[in-house]
Amino acid sequence: MSKKIQAIRGMNDLLPEQSPLWQYVEGCVRELMQTYGYAEIRTPILEQTALFARSIGEVTDIVEKEMYTFDDRNGDSLTLRPEGTASCVRAAMENGLLHNQTQRLWYQGPMFRHERPQKGRYRQFHQVGVETYGLEGPDIDAEVILLTARLWRRLGLDDHVTLELNSLGSSDARAAYLDRLVAYFEQQQEVLDEDSQRRLYTNPMRILDSKNPDMEPMLADAPRLLDHLDTASREHFDTLTALLEHAGISYRINPRLVRGLDYYSRTVFEWTTEALGSQGTVCAGGRYDGLVEQLGGKPTPAVGFAMGMERLILLLETLDLIPDDARPGLDVYVAGQGDRSTEATLMLGEALRDALPGIQLQVHCGGGGFKSQIKKADRSGAELALLLGEDEIANGTVTVKFLRDDRDQMQLAQDNLAVQLPELLGRSF
RNA sequence: GUGGAUGUAGCUCAGUGGUAGAGCCCCGGAUUGUGGCUCCGGUGGUCGUGGGUUCGAUCCCCAUCAUCCACCCCA
Numbered sequence: 001m002s003k004k005i006q007a008i009r010g011m012n013d014l015l016p017e018q019s020p021l022w023q024y025v026e027g028c029v030r031e032l033m034q035t036y037g038y039a040e041i042r043t044p045i046l047e048q049t050a051l052f053a054r055s056i057g058e059v060t061d062i063v064e065k066e067m068y069t070f071d072d073r074n075g076d077s078l079t080l081r082p083e084g085t086a087s088c089v090r091a092a093m094e095n096g097l098l099h100n101q102t103q104r105l106w107y108q109g110p111m112f113r114h115e116r117p118q119k120g121r122y123r124q125f126h127q128v129g130v131e132t133y134g135l136e137g138p139d140i141d142a143e144v145i146l147l148t149a150r151l152w153r154r155l156g157l158d159d160h161v162t163l164e165l166n167s168l169g170s171s172d173a174r175a176a177y178l179d180r181l182v183a184y185f186e187q188q189q190e191v192l193d194e195d196s197q198r199r200l201y202t203n204p205m206r207i208l209d210s211k212n213p214d215m216e217p218m219l220a221d222a223p224r225l226l227d228h229l230d231t232a233s234r235e236h237f238d239t240l241t242a243l244l245e246h247a248g249i250s251y252r253i254n255p256r257l258v259r260g261l262d263y264y265s266r267t268v269f270e271w272t273t274e275a276l277g278s279q280g281t282v283c284a285g286g287r288y289d290g291l292v293e294q295l296g297g298k299p300t301p302a303v304g305f306a307m308g309m310e311r312l313i314l315l316l317e318t319l320d321l322i323p324d325d326a327r328p329g330l331d332v333y334v335a336g337q338g339d340r341s342t343e344a345t346l347m348l349g350e351a352l353r354d355a356l357p358g359i360q361l362q363v364h365c366g367g368g369g370f371k372s373q374i375k376k377a378d379r380s381g382a383e384l385a386l387l388l389g390e391d392e393i394a395n396g397t398v399t400v401k402f403l404r405d406d407r408d409q410m411q412l413a414q415d416n417l418a419v420q421l422p423e424l425l426g427r428s429f
Numbered sequence: 430g431u432g433g434a435u436g437u438a439g440c441u442c443a444g445u446g447g448u449a450g451a452g453c454c455c456c457g458g459a460u461u462g463u464g465g466c467u468c469c470g471g472u473g474g475u476c477g478u479g480g481g482u483u484c485g486a487u488c489c490c491c492a493u494c495a496u497c498c499a500c501c502c503c504a
Contacts, residue, residue, distance in 0.1 A: 061502050127504060307503030370462055378464040389462055
């Protein structure tokens, strides 16, 4: 077992039993994006290392210790993308998508971070993300949040997730606030725990995030960023919250909500759940007006978010919110008996698929006794079994056996099956 | 990167210092053209890996790898 090659730590196989659920969620996402007129963009999984170092922030954990970075054969430093925003900005700039136009884009795919795996956290994980460019007003912030809220409703998750909101203000206002904050923490040095001491000069806002209960009173009295916003950011935030209220989206303002990545400004938000234990953030995003310029483009306002597919799926599973059509299933299983049944079953299957293009039909392969074929039909989950024995083949009929209902089997003419099957299955194709 | 728990059949798990068992699954039979219930039989394991202690280790010790949970961080 252990001498065999196994998957890389934290990188999981998605097994057949799970893929219908993934396809279901992916389908919901695709429909949702189309509903809002967002266009899909697909970018390479590998980028030059500098792209992430410059956008995410040199001193973040992601860049400092979590990236899968290696040298290409020609000596270039490449990195497996740890998130989608940087690639998306790069691609949009490189292809002229930001030249005098706005964009509403979405993407989906695997991301890579070398972290210690845990529930809801893997080294290869999948994100769905949205990025909008060229829109500076709070209307687009609201739209992006409304879009996520619609997805929760679609998936039945709306009662199980909470929206948290904050504003980080302009970079000037934030810089001024940071000075105040650091000054406050310096006066409280003796209360700061070890982690916080370290973060005091690298990323002081993260101290606000701390879960250490001993620091709670000190943090509660810390200066709040929301009280030190510049006027424009304040108005932006107030308009956003008003829009959300109009739309009936409830939210909780969390003055301590800080995004981990350096590029955020003004609006930040997070959808969280209690049901996933320690990795409760299902979706997170915000505004990053400075990023495009930081990466060498013209100043371009931008808003986006990313959500974690594994966490979403875990959530649907723990809450038992998986609809039937997101489970594997078959409509029909075709079994045969006798020397000529192989040809007969395969041809019947093809004919039915021609006539009923949406049908989910499996023809038994691999021989075996009639009895075991019917057993397989049962285990397959199919509604009906179509049986082709010597008699049926001789007279052009097929025996229909109801696997889920207590109902007598019947013999039908093969020529008529395409007409009668939809009725027998209770669905159209 | 830190801490804790756990690795025995495909899956869920018992178990013992004298080289292993159950349930489910799978295959066959009772029923030579009929699943789901029942009964009978069968396949399947270098007991995660490497080393140590021992006459002998799946069990005790060390290391290592992996999984899970938490911290950190984040989706």
